[in-house]
């Protein structure tokens with residue numbers, strides 16, 4: 069048995085779903101290295117939560133769309149820190165707008181963070197994991213990447229792209245026993261969905277068979293399963309956590 073720390077990297081672990089994932093993976097015995105982009109106080113809260121539960125964690129300010137910074141992070145902070153067993157590409161943003169009014173900068177920023185940033189982390193993690201001949205990569209996509217959504221063409225394209233990336237990477241990395249899966253959450257109670265108007269929230273609820281939004285902890289449970297030994301024969305899949313919204 070190795071005494072190395074079992075490391076899980078979680079991007080965007082300061083708030084919402086990423087925080088729930090960081091706390092859950094710490095409970096599962098991982099040393100959780102999570103990133104955030106600007107919200108220092110929220111990152112400190114996640115770290116305090118991990119430590120209060122007796123877990124190990126570290127917080128890093130890292131914009132995942134900065135490819136050089138991502139490469140530096142994996143090289144300087146992760147490669148020799150222990151055994152990188154899991155990467156959860158969770159960091160994501162929205163900049164909604166209708167097609168005819170979508171600004172180039174909003175298209176680019178969402179694609180840069182949600183898709184290119186995830187690829188940058190996947191590529192760096194894959195370098196380490198393929199050498200170790202094991203590892204689990206989870207990409208947090210979205211139900212809208214499966215079913216589309218008006219007013220979110222940039223975000224939907226990025227989230228659908230993550231599903232394609234998951235399937236391509238699963239095929240390419242399987243020979244090194246690295247599995248790659250996506251989770252597609254439906255509507256989850258976080259600051260991202262706090263921004264919905266009451267009317268929109270009611271309209272969405274009408275279409276969700278379980279008649280409620282999900283919790284960040286319910287997404288974290290799916291991550292915990294996919295990184296567990298029990299999920300060793302699952303790769304290239306999309307696990308929907310959406311209350312039946314899209315099946």
Ligand code: NAP
Nearest residue numbers: 080082083084085104105106107131132159160256258260
């Ligand atoms: P959230 O509450 O808005 O949190 C976003 C997280 O991402 C924060 O930790 C934020 O850091 C980080 N982040 C933002 N831009 C970043 C960047 N450029 N580089 C690194 N980190 C960055 O979001 P959430 O609702 O928890 O969503 C988490 C993931 O689930 C996203 O990928 C989202 O698309 C996906 N998702 C969410 C829902 C939902 O209903 N909430 C549904 C389906 C999918 P700071 O705290 O520093 O800003």
